[in-house]
Amino acid sequence: QKEVEQNSGPLSVPEGAIASLNCTYSDRGSQSFFWYRQYSGKSPELIMSIYSNGDKEDGRFTAQLNKASQYVSLLIRDSQPSDSATYLCAVNGGYQKVTFGTGTKLQVIP
């Protein structure tokens, strides 16, 4: 069974710090990797996609992918209280079938 694993947290970081969120996946054939942000009571919102090894930066967010280690991470620089949410790692193994992790709850402390 294809699995995506995340630490459930909560991960608490002070405002202005870097938040580091990690994810591992079991399907070595996976090709597409995503990070979603989900505020309490809201639906998931796509914030980053990454398809090849290395780093991808978008504003304060950096996604990192290491296919050899089956590892995906999300860095949030200059964390803000508005970043407090649950972050879901998702992996697409093909045929648009996306498997989601259980999510890491991030708390940014003012």
Added chain:
Amino acid sequence: SAVISQKPSRDICQRGTSLTIQCQVDSQVTMMFWYRQQPGQSLTLIATANQGSEATYESGFVIDKFPISRPNLTFSTLTVSNMSPEDSSIYLCSVGGQGGNEQFFGPGTRLTVL
């Protein structure tokens, strides 16, 4: 990304009844997906709905319990049948992006079964 709406946004239902959830997209899409998110849990795919064919259900989900319609390329419904309190959950529809790999979600339907 597509704009997705769902109706109802929330409902409280009695055990044994059924609820039909509607999902409307502002553009034509080939595949639509229905997910369930139980309290404190991640998203679980219920089924994939293609226009003009039967929905494809994931392990643990059956058509009798979760019948799905897909009458055209912009609309789908999911019915939760013969509900029990264990069906209390958020139900989300999603569509694929232009890249074909990512998915975008509707606002969800929060269902409580008493």
